[in-house]
Every structure is written in C-alpha cells, then in structure tokens.
Amino acid sequence: MLKRRRRALTVAAATLLTAGFIAPAQGASAAPAWHKGNPPLSTPWTAEVGPNNALPEYPRPQMTRDAWRNLNGVWQFAKADVDQAPPVGQDLGERVLVPYPIESALSGIQRHEDRMWYRRTFTVPAAWRLAAGNRLLLHFGAVDYDAKVWVNGTQVATHRGGYDGFDVDVTDALRGNGPQELIVWAEDLTDATGQPIGKQRRTSDHGIFYQGSSGIWRTVWMEPVPAAHIASLSMTPDVEAGTLKVTVHTVDSGDLKAKLVARAANGANVGHVTGAANTELTLPIRNPKLWSPDHPYLYDLEVSLKDKGTTVDTVGSYFGLREIGIKKGADGKNRIALNGQILFNMATLDQGFWPDGLNTAPTDAGLRFDLEQHKAMGFNAVRKHIKVEPDRWYYWADKLGLMVWQDMPASNTGPIPPAWRDQFESELHEMVREHQNWTSIVAWVPFNEGWGEWDRDATGRIADEVKAQDPTRLVNAHSGVNCCNSHGDSGAGDVIDFHQYTGPASPAPDDTRVAIDGEHGGFGLKVPNHMWFGDGQAYEMEPDSATLTKKYVQNQQAVITSANSCGISAAIYTQITDVEGELNGFFTYDRQVAKMDMTKVRNVNRRIIREATGDGSSVPQPPAGTPGLTGVAYYPLDGSTTDEAGDHDATLVGDPAYVDAHTGQGVALNGSNQYVDTGAPLVNTASDYTAAAWVKLDKADGAFQTVVSQDGASNSDFFLQYSGADQRFAMSFAGVRALAPVKPEAGRWYHLVGVRDSVKGELRLYVDGQLAGKVSACMPQAAPTGHTVIGRGKFGGNAVDYLDGTVDQVHLYDRALSPSEITELYQSGN
Structure with a gap:
C-alpha cells in the first residue's frame, strides 16, 4: 500500500479521457438503475448531473499527467453489516452516482448508512503498457470516514480521514487485461465518535449544524506511472529573491535528476533549473510578477524526471509568487501584509x-460560482470554514485571486476524547501537507471557538507545530478565542481572532500578532420557495432586500472603524450562502437568488480594502483635560449630594440613607431601587475619562452591582462595577470587561478607579491604587446622551444592577488619570 498526496497544472490534461468510461459492474443486469433523487432545493446545476458527466474534470490541477481516467459515475451500492466480508464477485442491489455522498440527492441513495459497500469494474488501457514496467495508481480524492479497498479480491488499502485523499498502487492485484473488480468499504459514524466532522451531523439540528456526507465524496481516478516517478512537489515562493524553492519528491531513488522550466502566461520560458530529485532546488524567475487578488498572476511549471539522462516521468504544475506576513502600520500596530504591503x-x-450534493458541489461550474461571486462582490479573501474542499476549489481561488483562510474541520463541540486527539493532529498536519502549494492559502486555522479544544497549552503547542511545519503562512491558533467553548488565548500563533455577532469584532493586535474579526454579521432574509426547511433564522432577520442591504452596508462601515481604531487586519462576514436553516447568506442555499443589492455590497467592500489601512489619521487625540485630582465633578457624600468640583449637584432616588463611610459619610444603597442621579452627563464618552469611588459591598454573589455609570441610549456608556458573572470588580462596556484578578470580600472598603484611554483603545481597572485589569476597547464611543449615575446601571433600555452596599468619595475626570495619580488619589483617602 502506498499512502501519499499530490500537488501540481496543465490545463490541456484536464479534458482528456474522462467521458463515457464508466464500465458496468461485473455481472450487472439492466436493473436496478441509478435514479437521481429529489433534493429539497435544486441548484442551477442539479439537472446537468448524470452518469456520464459526474465531475469529469481533471481532479489534481497542481500535478497533471496526460494519461489518466476518471472512475466517477454509476457504481453498485449496498449497506454493509459489521464485520461483513467483501462482496467479491457479487452484484449489489442498488446504484449510486460517485462521487456524491450517499445522503445527497445526486447520489441516488439519499439516506445515511453507518457502513457501506461500493463496487464496479474497470479496464486498464493497453496503451498504458503496464507490462513494460509502468505501475497503476488508484486515487481517492476523499472517502468519509474509514475506508478499505479491494482489487480482484485482494485488499490493497486502508485509510482513515474524511477530508484527505489517498493513493494506492494496485498493479500487483491486477489480473490479465480484462475487467478488474474494484470494491470500496466505508464507515462513517459522524458525530458518534471523536472524528473530525466540521459542521456534519447525522441529523441536522435546523441550526448551525447540517446533514452529514458519508462515503466517497470526491473524484476517484486512475493513472499509469513509471516505476520511478514523481510522487509530489513541494513549492515555496521567495518574493524578495524572485525565486521558487522546489523539491521534487519521487518514488524510487537512485541517481534521479529533476528539470524544472517556468513559463509566463504567454508561454515564454522565464526560468529553469536542473538538479537532484528529493533535494530543494532554486528556480530563478526572470522579471518576476507577483500574485495578488487584483492581479492573480500564475506561472506554468514543467517538471521532468530523468534517470541516467533519460526522461522517465513528466508532470505539469503551476505556481504564484506571493508572500504573506506581518508589518507595522503607520499607527504602530501589527497588520497583515501581502508581498510586503499592508492589505x-x-x-x-x-x-x-x-x-x-451536500459536501460535493454538483459541477465544477457550481464549485467555481461561489468563488466568482466573492470577486464580483468585491471580496479579496474567503474563510473556508471547518471543511476542506477538493483540489479544484483551491485551483479556482488561485486563478480568480482570493486569499484563503483554511480551517481544520472540527471534531464535536466538546473536548476531543483522548483516544481521538492524535488522530485530529495527524489529520491537521496532513491537511497542511496536502495543501502546501496553493498560492491562495495564506493562513491555517486549527481550532474554531474551542470546538474540540481540550487544553489551552495543547492548543498553543499545536499552533506552534503547524507554524514549524509551514513557516511561510500565518497560523491562527484559535478563531473566536473569545467565544463559546474556548479555553482562552494560548498566546501562540500569528493572529488574535474574535467573533462577534452582529459585530464587527474589535480585538487589538499585540506586540507579535495581528488581530482579526473572524466572524461577524449574520443578517438574514427569508426568501419563500428557496429555504431548505421552508423556514429558518439568522442572528438578525430583516424584512426585505433593501433593509438587508442597508444593514450590511452600515455593518461593514463599522469594519473600517474597527480597522483604523483597533487595528484589525481582516473581517469575515457570515456568510456567502444560506445553509439549511441558516438564512444569513448573500445568496439562497440553492444559489438561485441574490438577496442584496450587489452593487452596494461591492462598493462598501472595496471601500474597506482601500481605507482600512491603519494610517493613524482616524484616531483623534483627546484634549489635555482638567488638571488635578479633584476632577470635573466630585461628590464627597458627607451628608449631602453637593458637587464640590462643578455645578451638578445630585439627587438621591429611592430615599437612601447617609451612613458612616470610608471618609466621613457615604450613601448606603439597598440593591433594588436606590441610587444617586447627578442630573447630567459628567464625562464626554467620545474622549478620555476616569471614574473613581470608594465602595463597600454588603454581598458579593452572582448579581451585578454598579458603582458608577453613565446612561446611554440603551446601555450604560460605561460601568464601574462588581461583575456578578465573574464575581470580580470590573471597568466595563457592554460585553467588554477589564477584570480584577480575585473576588472581593463583602464588608470591606475598596478604592476603584476605571479609566477609558481612547488613544490606546483600552479600559483599565485599578483597585486600591494598583492596576488590576485591562482590556482592549478600541472602538470609538458616541457622545454622551444620559445622566451620570451612582449606584445603578442601564442595560437593554432598563435600569439594572443596583448597588447593594455603601459608596463614598466619587470623582469624575475628563481625562485618563496616570498610574501615579491613581496611587496618590488612593493614598489620600478621598
């Protein structure tokens, strides 16, 4: 058994010897026959699919040979029992169209089986001259999930993994020149195990998980190769040097030489090199042209293998010259750069x-369609979300010019069981190896929202190992590190990635990593007669296309603010099409209806790419503010609500009492309806500000308690608070908290200071004069609309989070106090 994967393109080879080859199974009669099922929705390509044109295109566009044959088409099919012997020489009772997964309508089966048999025959063309020393390889693009293969009753392969391909040399199992029997067994238990499954489930939940795809779901094909032949290519561009690093990996060793010739788009020879196979060669490119989304320039590559001067094997390939990395913007923040330029x-x-077709696009035109629409809508990138596509998908991304963020398919949402963790890591590294040559792929994403993650340190280790395997691309250790089942930020990789619906998310880069919005948006629209279940949902539903488009444009304009204020380098909108019960696509699930005004979509997307550059001009510098430690408002609360710094005397609401407090008297509040209203917005939330107070909690449990806040339109503009969810003090915006490290004690006085620093884009919390927590909060705030209040907050339009305790010595400042000033204020007791 030979297990490997492949790379490399010649367009001409993609049309050879594909149609009309599918031979009937041995002993098959006219019945039963294959019949296409009826999908709940049909795409524009559904009717085109039939026995003679099931994905006939050359399936391996980065390593092509002229001699090949496609084995897609009608195969025999049957449910398999546990431990059942292979049905050698036996007709099976059903017909399936390969390579469509058995749950799909296009397969003709349209149901799930845990275990299954496939059977057909094939013949080897005499022109392939296997008797002269050539070998016959069978290629399986993907079989979900465990597979075994027999040729003429001899088992020739086993394979585990639903998203990677496998090859097998079947030469020694062939019998004569006539029909050869091919049997494939597959087992797919989907979410009943710890196997990587992405969004697949045995039963769709009508929500964010979908109908599974079992069995053969990518092209099956065969080709003859010489005994000494090219097994794969490893290609790495060097933009600065204008070269391509290439290793020609071979089967069979010895004194093998490789010759590489690069050709420009017009066919001109622009570089060549000859050297030993299985060693890295440097291919110089004359007057190199770089690949980018706006100019996706690709070179053809001819690779010949020579044994003692005689050419024994030749393959076609292609490559693009591009480099992905990190560069500091004019604002000093790390940003993603393509070919040395921030993009x-x-x-x-x-x-x-x-x-x-479920996991499998109905046709190559359909596969291409989604990527073409990305370009038409002004996108320059795509996140392939917890799925790995057939090679032709990446080929089209290369050709069309889209940067690809490639996810590893997740296991279930809980921690991967210990017995499956090595398998997950093995499949992750195989995914990277198989896809190392695609120009379009710029980032690897091992984990999504903590799904499958079992340990934060393990996540960091895995990210480091992927980076060591492929140092030429970004590694996003954990997309949505702020979300869901996440174990928290490991600090590893090149990317800090937050998810926020409807968002956009606004993480900030750190000293070594860029920051991105890994998921946002999710605005939805129902389109009658184009919904999988006849209904569905989204993160926010809209009544019509015009409203949906308006929401999208407004949301995307906020991406520019997040980019220029916070420093995000990417934003990923959910999503290109509806999927089953999710109705938040630009297109319906059947690709029949565009839901938005695509001109407006394109205009705002192109504007983002132009303007989200981080040139530093969009972050206003705050005024110096009022000097001194008294502030713009000061409430000693010594028997009155007089403002000792300004002219905004406050009002007691709910009849709270004055009591002995930290310094003189303070106000005791009951935690239900009492607070202090200053009657005005005391801080300009569009700039820097600070709030300070002494507080003693009567209880410290799971309830939120607000010490100082300022009412906004719906939520408080800020909360200096006790966070019941975390049981710690915090300086917060809605959904963003700078937290103290430990739980406070009830009945003890604490000095709290909350700082909003708009230049650094931070919230900072100080407890008893010392920095206790900080968090990125870089999005600019709106101008104030409501009163500053002491002892309660506002959320969702309602008064909430009343303080159960005593508050004293409240200060408001129109600037960000320095650490030394905060220490001095604490030590003063005021």
Missing part, C-alpha cells in the same frame, strides 16, 4: 455545502 483581508465565511 486588509475582506472575506466571507464559506461553509461549502450544497442542497443537491
């Missing part, structure tokens, strides 16, 4: 599911 990655979330 914002504007992407969609692309799940890669189809109502007629």
